[in-house]
Amino acid sequence: MSLSAQTAEEIIYKMEQNESFSSIYYEGVMSIHRGKNRPVSVKTFKVFSSGKDRTFIEFTNPADRGTKYLKIKDELWIKGPYAEEATKISGHLLRENMAGSDFSYEDALENEKLLELYEPYIEKEEIVNERNCYRIVLKSKIKNISYPKRIVWVDKEKFFPVKVELYALSGVLLKEMNVVETLDISGYTLPVKIRMENKQRIDNWTFFEMKSVKINIPLDSKLFSKQQLER
Numbered sequence: 001m002s003l004s005a006q007t008a009e010e011i012i013y014k015m016e017q018n019e020s021f022s023s024i025y026y027e028g029v030m031s032i033h034r035g036k037n038r039p040v041s042v043k044t045f046k047v048f049s050s051g052k053d054r055t056f057i058e059f060t061n062p063a064d065r066g067t068k069y070l071k072i073k074d075e076l077w078i079k080g081p082y083a084e085e086a087t088k089i090s091g092h093l094l095r096e097n098m099a100g101s102d103f104s105y106e107d108a109l110e111n112e113k114l115l116e117l118y119e120p121y122i123e124k125e126e127i128v129n130e131r132n133c134y135r136i137v138l139k140s141k142i143k144n145i146s147y148p149k150r151i152v153w154v155d156k157e158k159f160f161p162v163k164v165e166l167y168a169l170s171g172v173l174l175k176e177m178n179v180v181e182t183l184d185i186s187g188y189t190l191p192v193k194i195r196m197e198n199k200q201r202i203d204n205w206t207f208f209e210m211k212s213v214k215i216n217i218p219l220d221s222k223l224f225s226k227q228q229l230e231r
Contacts, residue, residue, distance in 0.1 A: 008120035102206040
């Protein structure tokens with residue numbers, strides 16, 4: 001039984017509307033941790049996105065400089081700095097780790113609305129990461145999906161995801177995401193520091209940070225083209 005005057009569908013809708021700006025630019029940093037005795041891998045990049053269906057990413061750290069990603073709707077291409085042509089990423093490859101991090105390509109670039117994929121219900125209300133949250137369980141209503149079950153803790157005041165758990169069909173917890181810091185900008189509350197942990201490997205996690213964030217700004221449509229990707 002729902003403990004809220006709002007339905008689970010309304011809460012998830014508000015959460016997604018909180019990220020429904022027309023465009024965004026930011027400089028990203030990923031710190032990738034692979035065990036206590038291994039050095040942390042740090043990757044930096046620039047992200048340009050128009051809505052949720054067009055994204056261009058260019059890596060800037062020395063080891064990956066020149067690597068680019070382009071997503072247009074459901075299609076994703078990658079081009080390495082020395083490759084002559086871009087390679088299309090599709091099918092099961094979308095579930096692979098992006099740039100060696102704990103975010104898959106689907107995690108980082110998904111554009112589907114959750115309500116199109118899942119049936120949600122409010123399980124309870126509780127405090128998580130010092131925030132008053134709705135704990136919402138989402139169960140898949142389609143087959144062949146990466147995470148047949150999700151649990152999302154949604155902030156009751158600002159409607160951003162405070163914590164997310166991602167499950168396999170077997171019920172095994174695969175990943176856990178926690179929002180460490182948010183940014184209030186132009187009426188939106190954006191998670192700008194996120195910790196994504198692989199629950200199937202000890203001490204495997206990625207810290208993701210967004211810097212120099214700008215939203216609802218004009219972006220050149222030429223950014224989102226294979227010509228730009230292959231320059």
